[in-house]
Amino acid sequence: MVYTKKSPALLIIGLIMLAMWYLADSGMMQPYLDHLAAGKKYKYLSELTSIPLYFGILAAVIGAWQLFGTHKEGNWDYYSSSIAGGMFILLIAMLVRWFVAPEVHVISVAFGKIGDTGAYIDKLLGLNYVVLGILTGIIIVNVFRIPEWAQNGVRLSRLGLKTGVILLGTLYSAAELKNLGGLSIVMIGFFVLGSVGMVLWLGARRNIPNSMGGVLSAGMGVCGVSATVAAAPVVQAKSVEIAYTIGTILLWGVGCMFVFPIIGNLLGMSHVQFGAWAGTGILNSAQVAGAALAYQPDGIETLKVAEIFNITRVLVLPIIVIWLAVWYVKREESVTQTVNVGRVIFEKFPVFVLGFILMFALSTTGIFAPANHYKGKYFNNTTDFKEKNLLSAEQKSVLTAEFDKIQRQDRKDAVSRLLENGKVMSIADDDTIRGLINAKVLSKEADGVLKKAHKAVRHTAKKIKAFRNWITWLFAFGLVGLGMQITVGAMKQAGGQPAVIGGIVGATKAILSLIVVLLLVSEKV
Amino acid sequence: MAEEQPKYDRGSALSIFGSDRREDFMALIFALIIAFGVYVTH
Numbered sequence: 097m098v099y100t101k102k103s104p105a106l107l108i109i110g111l112i113m114l115a116m117w118y119l120a121d122s123g124m125m126q127p128y129l130d131h132l133a134a135g136k137k138y139k140y141l142s143e144l145t146s147i148p149l150y151f152g153i154l155a156a157v158i159g160a161w162q163l164f165g166t167h168k169e170g171n172w173d174y175y176s177s178s179i180a181g182g183m184f185i186l187l188i189a190m191l192v193r194w195f196v197a198p199e200v201h202v203i204s205v206a207f208g209k210i211g212d213t214g215a216y217i218d219k220l221l222g223l224n225y226v227v228l229g230i231l232t233g234i235i236i237v238n239v240f241r242i243p244e245w246a247q248n249g250v251r252l253s254r255l256g257l258k259t260g261v262i263l264l265g266t267l268y269s270a271a272e273l274k275n276l277g278g279l280s281i282v283m284i285g286f287f288v289l290g291s292v293g294m295v296l297w298l299g300a301r302r303n304i305p306n307s308m309g310g311v312l313s314a315g316m317g318v319c320g321v322s323a324t325v326a327a328a329p330v331v332q333a334k335s336v337e338i339a340y341t342i343g344t345i346l347l348w349g350v351g352c353m354f355v356f357p358i359i360g361n362l363l364g365m366s367h368v369q370f371g372a373w374a375g376t377g378i379l380n381s382a383q384v385a386g387a388a389l390a391y392q393p394d395g396i397e398t399l400k401v402a403e404i405f406n407i408t409r410v411l412v413l414p415i416i417v418i419w420l421a422v423w424y425v426k427r428e429e430s431v432t433q434t435v436n437v438g439r440v441i442f443e444k445f446p447v448f449v450l451g452f453i454l455m456f457a458l459s460t461t462g463i464f465a466p467a468n469h470y471k472g473k474y475f476n477n478t479t480d481f482k483e484k485n486l487l488s489a490e491q492k493s494v495l496t497a498e499f500d501k502i503q504r505q506d507r508k509d510a511v512s513r514l515l516e517n518g519k520v521m522s523i524a525d526d527d528t529i530r531g532l533i534n535a536k537v538l539s540k541e542a543d544g545v546l547k548k549a550h551k552a553v554r555h556t557a558k559k560i561k562a563f564r565n566w567i568t569w570l571f572a573f574g575l576v577g578l579g580m581q582i583t584v585g586a587m588k589q590a591g592g593q594p595a596v597i598g599g600i601v602g603a604t605k606a607i608l609s610l611i612v613v614l615l616l617v618s619e620k621v
Numbered sequence: 622m623a624e625e626q627p628k629y630d631r632g633s634a635l636s637i638f639g640s641d642r643r644e645d646f647m648a649l650i651f652a653l654i655i656a657f658g659v660y661v662t663h
Contacts, residue, residue: 097630178637251637258648263655332641447645451652464660558663566655581635 099177100167101245106180107163109187110156116190117148132198134205140194148190155183174248181242181249182573185580189225189572192232197225213353213386214393214534220353220386222346225572226321230339233579242580253577254329258448260570261326265455266464266563268411277404279616280372284408287376287609292317292416294601296423304593306427307333308340310420312594315341316601318413320349320380325571326417330446331424335581337594344598349383352606357390363614367397373613374398375405377606389534396531414456421449465557475523477553485552486518491545498542507532514546520553 119125120141129138158179167173204218213220236242242250292313299309310331315324324341327333333341356378360370374387384406385399392398425445458464466474487495492515502508510528513521520526532538533546631639638644 174631175637248637251632251635254635255638255644255648255651258645259651259655262648262652266656329641335635447642448648448652451645451649455652455656458656559659562659562663563656566659 098167098169099174099248100162101177101180102163103180103243103245104159104163105243105245106155106183107159109180109183110152110154110159113148113152113155113187113190117145117152120144120148132195132202134198134202138198140198144194151183151186155179178248178252181246182252184243184246184249185253185573185577188232188236189229189569189576192229192576193225193568193572196228196232197223200228210386211390213390215382215386215389219382221350222321222380222382225568226575227342227346229572229575230342230579230582233576234339234582235579237580237582238584250577250580253574253581255574256570256577257325257574258329260567260574261329262448262451262455263563263567263570264322264326265414265452265457266459267560267567268413268456268459269462270411270456270460271462280375280405280408283372283376283609283612283616284405284412287605288317288409288412288416290317290608291601291605292419294604295597298597298600302593302597304597305337306424307331308337308594309597310424311337312341312344312597314416314420315345316379316598316605318409318416320345322410323413323416325574326413326452327420330417330421330449334586335578336586336589338578339582340587340594341598344594345379347595348598348602349378349380352378352602353383353387353390356387356606359610360391365614367392367395368401369613369617371398371401371403372405372617373610375402375409376609376613377602379602381406381410394535396527396534399534400527414453417449417452421446464559464563473554473556475526475553476555477519477521481519481552485548487514487545487549491548492518494542494545495538498538501537502532503537507537511546514549520549526550526553 120129125144129141129144132138158176162176162180200218200223201216204216204223207217209215210217210220218224295313295316296309299306299312304312311324311328311333314327315321317323321342324338324345328338356370356374360373365373370391371388374384374391378384378387384402388399388402422445466476495511495515499508499511502511506528510520510525511532513525514529520529529546529550533543533550536543538546631637636644638647
């Protein structure tokens with residue numbers, strides 16, 4: 097059979113991409129982009145003026161060939177027939193990333209910041225390209241259905257996700273572990289492994305499919321969306337199961353974010369105690385930060401501790417992925433027959449997990465960025481420090497004029513050193529200065545100077561930035577395609593079990609970690 | 622694995638490839654090409 101459809105769709109997609117590029121590159125789209133930037137600089141302009149051009153030309157040329165050329169049965173025909181659907185998904189991912197997500201942010205900004213969390217509602221609800229991409233895919237398949245010419249391409253989405261997961265390994269480094277406190281490692285290790293084990297156990301008791309239990313355990317145990325996406329292909333999760341897991345953890349996180357600070361205040365927890373609890377009990381990174389800032393709006397001590405616990409949790413991800421891979425293979429095989437476990441694992445173990453481990457190992461050696469980093473960010477005020485990044489005399493005078501407003505001695509000392517040297521001198525000073533900015537003691541102008549000084553020493557490695565961009569695009573592509581595989585019927589079939597199990601495990605983890613924190617954590621970690 | 626998807630005579634409802642392992646290897650090849658590209662150009 098010949099798979100390539102003689103449809104003008106791919107050609108039209110190419111022309112739409114080219115039109116998008118032209119409107120952005122010629123400046124005709126600028127007023128709209130200014131609106132999306134909400135008073136700041138529109139951050140996707142360089143992408144918008146390059147990516148649609150390359151893919152637009154590619155799609156238009158292949159689209160013309162598919163429409164006017166002759167096609168014969170064979171491998172080339174089969175695989176090239178997926179290009180139209182792939183470009184369709186990519187076009188939607190572009191629209192979500194460049195226009196829909198920024199528009200949602202503009203609307204959120206109009207509502208103002210939520211309480212003391214310091215964040216807008218889109219960030220707190222996790223309404224980023226991930227969720228919006230899945231939602232868009234769901235709307236397309238349920239309202240319009242997938243056109244026949246795009247059906248082969250939609251089946252490329254899992255390939256995109258797997259490639260993204262392998263590259264995800266470049267963002268983590270085992271070298272980071274040595275900087276973390278012993279207690280955070282023990283606590284996170286216990287609670288992550290405990291949560292994963294509990295979800296798997298509850299899942300078996302409540303008869304949910306292994307794939308659903310597997311993907312939910314990673315999401316509930318580790319850190320939300322990335323962990324869910326990484327674990328999904330390992331346990332052969334269905335699209336609807338992934339969407340359910342992401343929905344469950346985000347909604348649970350939103351609830352925790354508002355309830356945790358109230359309980360913390362009722363119990364009179366110290367900043368360190370609350371940071372440790374939030375970093376252990378709340379699932380999504382943005383929500384951990386939101387809760388920490390809500391608890392301590394005038395400083396950064398709580399956030400710092402919560403970040404340490406959060407980082408520790410993320411670093412457990414490779415272990416969880418391997419565990420789930422082995423668990424799933426053993427469980428699926430043991431249902432049918434007694435087999436040689438070692439041989440089955442060798443035959444069925446997902447190769448892309450090894451790719452993830454390989455990238456993680458390479459990242460740990462420091463080949464992509466200094467080994468001592470978290471997701472590519474590291475402190476550097478010595479080598480490569482550019483002269484232009486030093487504070488100017490004018491900026492120093494802004495800080496000097498407001499120096500007396502600063503009350504805390506550690507903040508005074510850090511700013512004094514900054515004024516003396518023109519740059520932040522240590523990681524500790526950087527943390528203190530971030531706390532001072534957060535406390536809003538100084539004017540906006542002075543805080544702007546402090547922010548500049550902070551950005552000058554906290555670098556994101558260029559390679560890591562590039563990897564993060566690739567991962568974002570691959571995930572956006574994969575998740576839009578994944579959304580296109582979720583029908584209303586499939587959602588009904590999955591039922592409400594994931595939310596029930598998620599709620600039980602989440603509540604157990606929150607309560608137990610609160611008890612452990614109150615018993616073991618004093619002021620220092 | 623079908624989620625109300627049409628039946629495919631090649632691949633499955635979730636993948637155009639004949640087996641998961643083939644899809645894994647393709648993902649690995651793409652990832653290595655991207656990683657090499659990033660390493661060389663940045």
